[in-house]
Amino acid sequence: MDRSLVLVKPDAIQRALAGEIIYRLERKGLKIIAIKMLHMDKTLAQRHYAIHKGKAFFNDLVHFITSTPLIAIVFQGENAVQIIRQMMGETDPGKAPSGTIRGDFGIDIGHNLVHGSDSPENARKEIDLFFSAEEIFDYDRELDTWIY
Numbered sequence: 061m062d063r064s065l066v067l068v069k070p071d072a073i074q075r076a077l078a079g080e081i082i083y084r085l086e087r088k089g090l091k092i093i094a095i096k097m098l099h100m101d102k103t104l105a106q107r108h109y110a111i112h113k114g115k116a117f118f119n120d121l122v123h124f125i126t127s128t129p130l131i132a133i134v135f136q137g138e139n140a141v142q143i144i145r146q147m148m149g150e151t152d153p154g155k156a157p158s159g160t161i162r163g164d165f166g167i168d169i170g171h172n173l174v175h176g177s178d179s180p181e182n183a184r185k186e187i188d189l190f191f192s193a194e195e196i197f198d199y200d201r202e203l204d205t206w207i208y
Contacts, residue, residue: 061136062136062138062141063093063134063135063184064134064144064176064177064180064183065132065175065176065177065183065189065190066081066085066133066135066175066176067125067130067175067176068130068133068173068174069124069130069172069174069175070124070127070128070130071167071172071173072165073128075173077165077173078131080165081161081174082131084161085144085147088143089137089207090135090136090137091135092135093134093136093198094132094133094134094191094196095131095133095134096132096195097129097130097132098130098132099130102122102126105126108125108186109122109125132191134187136198137207138208140183141176141178141179145176146160148160148161148162149163149166150162150163152168152169153167153169154169161173161174162174
């Protein structure tokens with residue numbers, strides 16, 4: 061089973077879309093194995109977005125992601141990374157198809173509601189940034205026998 065980090069970003073929290081985003085991912089069959097609300101500090105934001113350091117938008121990104129609380133979630137399921145990426149839609153909501161989270165609710169590329177890991181390797185790294193091993197719960201869910 062794959063795992064992926066999902067961040068329900070500050071704009072989704074401010075617009076009361078957190079429940080809708082989580083609902084869509086759970087309804088797809090993905091299982092929440094860790095979840096918490098936090099106010100990301102600048103140090104964590106810079107580590108999380110280190111790949112973008114030096115780019116023109118980096119400081120704005122750090123400012124945005126640290127502006128208000130967000131929800132960090134670890135989802136688990138077959139092809140979780142790929143499924144979540146498809147369900148989120150293109151990074152730019154203007155290019156995201158209708159039916160995706162960003163296509164239905166996104167405003168612009170800087171306010172695109174949700175982050176999802178882009179590969180299983182990055183998912184492991186990102187999960188480790190936000191959760192300790194003790195905060196992740198691998199449990200049996202009867203529903204999984206109907207999904208997998």
